[in-house]
Amino acid sequence: MKDRKRDLANVGNSILFLGPTTVFFAITVLIPFAYGIYLTFFKMNSPTDPMVFSGLLNYLNALKDADFWSSLWLTLKFVIATVFFVNLVGFGLAYLVTSGIKIQNSMRTAYFTPNLIGGLVLGYIWQFVFVQSLPALGEKLGITWLKLGWLGDPHMAFWSLVLVTIWQTSGYMMIIFIAGLISIPKDLIEASTIDGAGPFRRLFNVTLPLMVPSFVVTIFLSLKNAFMVYDLNFSLTKGGPFNSTLMVSMHVVNKAFVEANYGTGQSEAIILFFIVAVVTGIQVYFSKKMEVEA
Amino acid sequence: MVNFKGLLKKSTLVGAAAALTLSLAACSGNSSNNTSNANSPVNIIITNGKGEIDAQFKQAAKDFMKANPKIHVEVDSIAVGDTLNIYDKLTASGKTPTIAMFDPYNTVNKYKDVGIDLSNEKWAQDTSYSVKDANGKVVGFPFAVEGMGLVYNQKVVNKAVGGNFDPFSINTQDKLKSLLDKIKASGVKYPVAYQTEAWSVGNHYSSLFLNQESDPNTILDQLKAGKLDLTKNAAWNGYYDTMDILASKSYNKYGDRPLGQYYDAAHVAVGKGDSAILFNGDWAFDSLKAVAGENFGFMPVPVDNNPNNPLNNKIAVGPTQVMVINKKATAAQQDAAKKFLNWLVYDKAGQDFVVNKAQIISAFKNNPNKVTNPLGVAISDAIAKDKTMPFSTNYINTADWSTIIGPEVQKYLGKQDTRAGLAKALEDYYKSHQD
Numbered sequence: 001m002k003d004r005k006r007d008l009a010n011v012g013n014s015i016l017f018l019g020p021t022t023v024f025f026a027i028t029v030l031i032p033f034a035y036g037i038y039l040t041f042f043k044m045n046s047p048t049d050p051m052v053f054s055g056l057l058n059y060l061n062a063l064k065d066a067d068f069w070s071s072l073w074l075t076l077k078f079v080i081a082t083v084f085f086v087n088l089v090g091f092g093l094a095y096l097v098t099s100g101i102k103i104q105n106s107m108r109t110a111y112f113t114p115n116l117i118g119g120l121v122l123g124y125i126w127q128f129v130f131v132q133s134l135p136a137l138g139e140k141l142g143i144t145w146l147k148l149g150w151l152g153d154p155h156m157a158f159w160s161l162v163l164v165t166i167w168q169t170s171g172y173m174m175i176i177f178i179a180g181l182i183s184i185p186k187d188l189i190e191a192s193t194i195d196g197a198g199p200f201r202r203l204f205n206v207t208l209p210l211m212v213p214s215f216v217v218t219i220f221l222s223l224k225n226a227f228m229v230y231d232l233n234f235s236l237t238k239g240g241p242f243n244s245t246l247m248v249s250m251h252v253v254n255k256a257f258v259e260a261n262y263g264t265g266q267s268e269a270i271i272l273f274f275i276v277a278v279v280t281g282i283q284v285y286f287s288k289k290m291e292v293e294a
Numbered sequence: 295m296v297n298f299k300g301l302l303k304k305s306t307l308v309g310a311a312a313a314l315t316l317s318l319a320a321c322s323g324n325s326s327n328n329t330s331n332a333n334s335p336v337n338i339i340i341t342n343g344k345g346e347i348d349a350q351f352k353q354a355a356k357d358f359m360k361a362n363p364k365i366h367v368e369v370d371s372i373a374v375g376d377t378l379n380i381y382d383k384l385t386a387s388g389k390t391p392t393i394a395m396f397d398p399y400n401t402v403n404k405y406k407d408v409g410i411d412l413s414n415e416k417w418a419q420d421t422s423y424s425v426k427d428a429n430g431k432v433v434g435f436p437f438a439v440e441g442m443g444l445v446y447n448q449k450v451v452n453k454a455v456g457g458n459f460d461p462f463s464i465n466t467q468d469k470l471k472s473l474l475d476k477i478k479a480s481g482v483k484y485p486v487a488y489q490t491e492a493w494s495v496g497n498h499y500s501s502l503f504l505n506q507e508s509d510p511n512t513i514l515d516q517l518k519a520g521k522l523d524l525t526k527n528a529a530w531n532g533y534y535d536t537m538d539i540l541a542s543k544s545y546n547k548y549g550d551r552p553l554g555q556y557y558d559a560a561h562v563a564v565g566k567g568d569s570a571i572l573f574n575g576d577w578a579f580d581s582l583k584a585v586a587g588e589n590f591g592f593m594p595v596p597v598d599n600n601p602n603n604p605l606n607n608k609i610a611v612g613p614t615q616v617m618v619i620n621k622k623a624t625a626a627q628q629d630a631a632k633k634f635l636n637w638l639v640y641d642k643a644g645q646d647f648v649v650n651k652a653q654i655i656s657a658f659k660n661n662p663n664k665v666t667n668p669l670g671v672a673i674s675d676a677i678a679k680d681k682t683m684p685f686s687t688n689y690i691n692t693a694d695w696s697t698i699i700g701p702e703v704q705k706y707l708g709k710q711d712t713r714a715g716l717a718k719a720l721e722d723y724y725k726s727h728q729d
Contacts, residue, residue: 127555152554152708240492241553241708242701258693260404 040267058263068268071251078247079226081162086222087215089166090173098181111171123235126164154244157237161245164232169225173218180214216287220280227276248272335366336630338392341380343615344438345373347652354647358637365630392623392631395615398425398688401434409433409618410628417639423613423657434616435635436657441592441611441673441685442498442575448589450570454480461593462681465606467536470596474545477570484547486540487560487569490707492700499537499573500703501686502595503530505605510689517724524717529605532597534713541707553708576669591672604683609676612685613657698723
């Protein structure tokens with residue numbers, strides 16, 4: 001009798017604390033997501049058209065869409081480049097601003113600031129840098145590779161995107177790394193120093209293994225951000241020149257809303273979701289295994 | 295015990311509140327068709343695809359309502375390029391836009407079943423820019439007329455030619471070249487600032503060749519039937535010969551690397567007079583005027599050296615935003631919508647709104663007002679002198695052209711592809727897109 005009452009109270013507690021979140025999560029994420037999957041089984045060119053059941057036709061079209069796969073391949077390259085460099089630079093900055101130099105607090109703020117600028121604005125700022133500032137500088141100094149606008153060359157445009165992403169997100173990753181670095185017990189570092197380990201040995205054999213939990217988070221975040229990049233892509237290069245920097249999210253949006261292929265676009269979005277879910281899932285699973293106890 | 299009970303009560307309350315919010319949310323999705331009786335006003339919804347005139351449009355709606363108290367107008371605006379989406383969004387949420395603003399191509403293609411026949415409206419007699427469906431019935435009210443060509447900075451060109459420049463004197467490629475040389479000689483290092491947005495080099499520039507026939511659809515039909523060899527088509531080649539001149543290293547500010555995000559930079563350059571010429575439409579004035587109080591105009595894009603070729607003597611002008619009255623609206627709403635369209639054409643306040651307030655070139659002969667935008671004035675002049683040809687972009691699928699054809703033209707500009715390759719890409723596109 002008493003147990004039953006307690007169970008009821010637990011249910012009540014759960015509703016009290018989890019209910020509102022669950023409701024809003026369902027309204028904004030779960031229900032649209034499920035409805036989105038449902039929509040992929042129908043053919044419709046505009047919301048005004050009657051929905052015609054078409055089975056897996058949309059998925060077939062998505063699989064046959066060569067541009068989808070080439071943009072996915074490009075996105076994959078972008079993911080590899082940004083995940084590597086964002087974490088490298090982020091960790092480097094964190095190491096720098098925890099090393100005890102004088103102005104480290106203002107440096108922390110400075111490095112974090114770019115992250116506060118939204119992707120769209122950031123894209124336009126950097127567009128100005130790549131189209132106006134760098135060429136003007138190149139003109140003055142006579143440097144050819146600076147003089148020509150970076151955004152007009154497929155390779156340079158790709159690396160412009162990578163560069164801006166690093167500039168924007170490594171400061172955020174830095175904050176996570178700082179938290180990790182600070183929580184490493186001082187006695188461990190001291191012990192290794194007494195045992196005769198030099199700075200590099202300390203970094204690779206003591207600090208880095210203890211930093212794995214931070215890396216799990218930062219790699220997950222940078223992976224997800226890179227796969228889903230849209231705003232920066234849109235404002236900096238618009239996918240150009242000649243679609244050479246068209247990332248997969250932008251392709252999906254173009255397919256669905258510009259070319260008005262709602263069904264195919266939505267199916268491509270679902271396929272993209274599963275690819276990202278699998279990749280990040282694998283990443284989290286394996287890097288969790290690498291974690292060590294201090 | 296007591297605490298548990300209290301908690302239970304509280305959580306039920308929260309649950310109930312959540313349930314209430316949900317049911318409220320469900321209700322709000324239900325406010326669609328307004329049934330009207332004799333006393334309550336007729337509600338009409340207008341979608342406005344020109345986001346930049348949102349404030350003026352809403353003011354116009356207020357003025358119209360003052361004159362017609364029985365009608366209530368709601369204006370939903372969205373930025374250029376998203377017109378179709380707001381109609382889609384409203385329709386998907388159960389509303390019925392009474393007047394929808396579409397671009398001309400979609401009016402007679404994707405949305406061909408939306409509109410009612412407007413052939414018998416009085417205004418249809420007062421304009422040559424109405425959009426007609428496949429059966430020749432008027433379905434689209436021309437709200438805005440726009441044009442495109444080579445935009446030039448008057449001051450720079452005047453200085454180069456030494457006197458008052460007549461844009462229609464440039465009617466051959468050779469004359470264009472000599473003008474560019476004169477501008478160079480006058481001290482402007484790069485006379486052209488060629489910007490290469492996909493919609494500009496694709497949808498706009500690359501559709502111009504359709505005007506070699508008086509009905510642009512003639513060429514499109516030949517392309518769809520696979521009967522047109524573009525590499526042997528003089529006009530098509532002519533436009534790319536001219537593009538080669540404009541984007542060449544000796545004339546183009548960005549000649550060393552023609553591709554890039556140069557839209558803003560190019561307009562600043564021509565606006566300031568650092569360069570003199572770019573290819574765009576009358577909307578370019580928004581980006582040009584931000585710089586200086588210079589004067590601007592249009593000249594035709596010449597395609598060969600025959601001064602009598604009509605293509606060399608005309609600029610492309612046509613309706614770019616048309617209004618359609620929704621078939622699904624009630625009879626009362628349709629009547630109110632027709633009243634609004636007539637108000638735009640015949641009422642002084644309506645005429646004032648379109649031209650003076652919104653700075654839109656009116657498609658109607660009876661509108662006495664003139665825009666202040668110099669590029670708009672240039673278009674009005676060209677219309678008056680009968681030096682216009684159809685706005686060829688209205689005949690192509692703009693969405694596909696900006697995502698598929700535009701990048702192909704960029705490849706050609708960036709020397710990643712030959713002209714034959716570009717011709718093949720365009721021919722292949724029309725082989726697989728028959729509708």
